[in-house]
Amino acid sequence: MSVLVYIENTEGKFKKSGFEVLSYAKTIANQLNTNLIALSIGNVADDDLKSLGNYGADKVLTVNHQNLKSFVNQAYSAIIAQAAKNSDASVVVLSNSFTGKGLAPRIAVKLQAGLADGAISLPDMADGKFIVKNNVFSSKAIAFVEITSAIKVLALMPNAYKVVETGGQATVENFDYQANESDFKTIIKEIVKASDKVSLPDAEIVVSAGRGLKGPENWGMIEELAALLGAAVACSKPVSDAHWRPHEEHVGQTGITVSPNLYIAIGISGAIQHIAGVSSSKIIVVINSDANAPFFKVADYGIVGDAFELVPQLIAAVKALKS
């Protein structure tokens, strides 16, 4: 028996969400009194692979092949499922990232395993059961999902589990997989990087703005504040509907759901659909000129005032702090 965890890399580098998944899976492996095996696909330096031991991996399996340089979800899910079978894994853990969302369901079907995606808790294994919490009804409720199959697949929500450094180095082994030509039907034509900005789904801080900003020309100060805080930029639905900002910045029930440590909402009134997409943020700060804006009801800190005066003051205060 073992716990298998798949660690994503971006251009050969592991990300924080990968270490979160490792720390989470390590705790599960300890609960089950078994080994933690990490799997990496693609070209990652040996030292980086070994360093996964510092987050609890006992062994690291690596697959590096020309065909696998970019993400192909059929091939990747086939490899992860094969590794799970070879290691006799009873639990398979991934990140609930864009990539993980494409992989986990395919792996679950291959292994005839129940899947809890967007997991926000460790499994409760009392009475021989296996129950994990996730957010449902757009974060208006939490469900306790019992997985009833022998093998379990968990996709961990970003920012839901703290990274724990355990010390230690892992042994690294090459993993041989059986390639199947039909797994390579999808051809990647192009990868377009939006920019070097912080990516929204796994951002620790998000600065978000709404119609209160009056027009797309006023987003400069939002971007400046975000850059100073190391934050991702987001917006409300009316803003992306009006094409002031791109769709990929829209957070809310029909956009991206985020769960950062800090969410700063500027000029967003707080429609129920918007709040649904951000309510699992740890701290919410609301800046709005309308003291009756519903967003204040779910905020931790609020300032009633004009964004055009307050945001430049915030920028100045952060700059003063940093210098």
Place this chain on the structure above:
Amino acid sequence: MKILVCISNVPDTTTKITFTDNNTQFNTQGVQYILNPYDEIALARAVELAENEQGTVTVLHVGDANADATLRKALAIGASDAVRINAQPTDAYFVASQIAAYAQDKGFDMILTGRESIDYNGTKVAAMLGEMLDIPSVSITKKITIEGNTGILEREIEGGKEVLAIPFPFVAGTAEGVADWKIPNMRGIMSARTKPLLVVEPIEVQGLSKIVKFESPASRTSVQLIDASEVGKLIDLLQSQGFLKN
């Protein structure tokens, strides 16, 4: 070109979410059900593509007769025919198994779902279907166009997008941006009444997971208001909680 669009019937976005039976069942009392918004844009894009390519669009739902009004709405938006698999869904695996069993021998070129339903918020059915039918899947698709027998899809990735070329058949879960929501016109509403709605009995399959309990998220303590003349106070508070690193 034959397109299948899988739809769910979900509580309206403004629904107050409560539970009954000792927090084990969603309280459907007085709840207004709608076509899942992500499925609606999948349908809107399917109708646009079918118009260009002289194709057909079938909508499919796994559930009971309460969803028939939603299926009629999908027909009014422009689907050619509707199928309802008459079963109470237990989990995504159950639903995907039912859809796969139906779609298997129908020769669909493209199967669309919404990226997730706004009730249980899984992003599972599209990729499960792809695996069950052994065809490619894209779980979060921002754009779909067709070139001959190939779909050109844009997939959302962290910090950007990927443009993919995928030969028919494939499954795609659609996100915002794939199409604008379509409002059915009078002619659509009239013709929807006479379009076929086929009820199919389910196959036998066991779910692999179940929801055993619900709870409400912890409510936040009330907001601490800071005076607009004391912006620095907010920065101090955030710094004391470790948010502002040098």
